[in-house]
Amino acid sequence: MEAKLILYVLPCLFFLLHPSMANAINYADALGKSILFFEGQRSGKLPPGQRMTWRGNSGLSDGSTANVDLVGGYYDAGDNVKFGLPMAFTTTMLAWSVLEFGRLMQGELNNAKAAVRWGSDYLLKAATATPDTLYVQVADPNQDHSCWERPEDMDTPRNVYKITSQNPGSDVAAETAAALAAASLVFKHSDPVYSSKLLHAAMRVFDFANRYRGSYSDSLSSVVCPFYCSYSGYHDELLWGASWLHRASNNFTYMSYIQSNGALLGAGDDDYSFSWDDKRVGTKILLSKGFLKNKVQGLQLYKAHSDNYICSLIPGTNSYQAQYTPGGLFYKESGSNLQYVTATSFLLLTYAKYLRSTGATVSCGSSVLTPSQLISLAKKQVDYILGQNPAGMSYMVGFGSHYPLRVHHRGSSLPSFHSHPGHISCNDGFQYLHSNSPNPNLLVGAVLGGPDNKDSFSDNRDNYQQAEPATYINAPFVGALAFFAGARRAT
16 A cells, blocks of 8 residues: 555655646746636726726716625626625635735735635625625526626516525525635734624624524525535535634634534534535644644644545555546546645645644555645646647646636636727627637636536537536635645756
8 A cells, every 4th residue: 555655655756846847837827827717807986097908987887776885805707696605715815815825926925815815805895884684696697597697787676685683694604614614814914903893793703603503594595596506505514614713813612613513513524625615624624733733632633634634635645536537637527626626635734734833744544644745635636737748738727828718707718898888788798608718808817617527528508517617616726726836946
């Protein structure tokens, strides 16, 4: 078993260290573009420093049907809906990227913090507009998806959806609490007043999530399913939210909550996926830091389960179960697979950082993994996305010389309002969806759904499973790219 593990790891280390291969990818350029992508997803009134200039103001009356201000935030993917669960997860992961790897971002740090703030500003409004209420979505996705319109042209209903004590949504509320808490740490020193607002809002939203338990998929099933159903339930978000609140506040109340409720909320379960829906693995990695650095004995369990997750990814270990394409890409499912690749890469690098800072390793039965081996696997995934794959294609738009041109994204695929100031109606836009022409507006930095389990990719706008970007694909990738950009500068 150990011999097989060594055979797997040595090529990865060679790939990590060999100068000719290391020089092939400009991680700093990819980092900047991965952050720029979020400007293409902005809703609301765009700021003077907007760099994605083909975009314009949109959704300026969002919330008005409920007499609240819900202007701002992000469109999740290629449509014009503001879904609260993936937006909150995106904000959490952008914040976590800054917290772990912000010092490696150099000139991109302020842009990364601006991306966090665009999300946290909106979530703060959604969480504080009305007592005991959290606004979790703007627009009916069924009606939005029946049109192919630029966000600047939207004329579909901008309905507002909320959770309350009578119609709970512990999953989306606890994820919102996590996002606000994580963002409060990002601005703790640069804007302490704003940071305090975020943290206090996070505490209130978490209390709301915990007190009125239930899944938002039950309360709002017709407009959140099948788009962003909470398939994993809400237990994972409650533990995740409490973990972020403990980190942000240092209030022992949250550690007590974790220790008292952990078993019920999944602390003892092994899980092998991390995404906008399922937070269990991310929570274990996050809490393992408390055991590794502070020797909190009640958190030893989270380190053990973090090890189990890492072992599942490495061929040759006793609990290996991950799938990889022939070209070496981690493969989870056919729809938007790269969301799992970027999230997994981030967790590998973050756990490697925690381990390295304490001199710890990963225990896989009779095998031991070092932080360098985790970094090697993450690098292989990052490099694959950026073009070192059988197709020679970068799956980040605008990066490298060969990348997808027909992105499943309304604003990018339709003529910009600068080149075509006239209104393009709901049905008239479909000619652009089905066209074989490249998108007229480059959605720079967007990481798409990616190739299938055979490393095949169809650059076809109708193929949304492969050709659609999403904020939650990019958010963890920001942290991963910052790590490798920093590693490059250090060599």
